[in-house]
Amino acid sequence: MSIKSEIKSLIIRKGYTIKDVADQLGEKYNKSYSPENLSNKLRRETIQYKEVKDIADIIGYKLVWDDKEQQ
Structure with a gap:
């Protein structure tokens, strides 16, 4: 999945629009x-x-770096 598709789907899944997010970033x-x-x-x-x-942050997610070697 492309970055575009992934981020857009997360935005939509949380009930936001690109406009909502752009306004808050502004x-x-x-x-x-x-x-x-x-x-x-x-x-x-x-x-x-x-x-x-x-x-x-705007849509309620937290980016987490996961150390795969620890698993």
């Missing part, structure tokens, strides 16, 4: 953050890790 970064900008970043896979962490 508030957080104190700048204009359009749904088109977010969609383009997802489509081109140029989204920054910090933005992915912020999206996860």
Whole structure:
């Protein structure tokens, strides 16, 4: 599954829209953050890790790094 598909499906699963998330990112970064900008970043896979962490926070997820060697 592509980054775009994975993030979009998580956003939708939690009952948000790309517009909802873009609006909240815009508030957080104190700048204009359009749904088109977010969609383009997802489509081109140029989204920054910090933005992915912020999206996860907005929709109620936490990114966890799992050490597979510990299992």
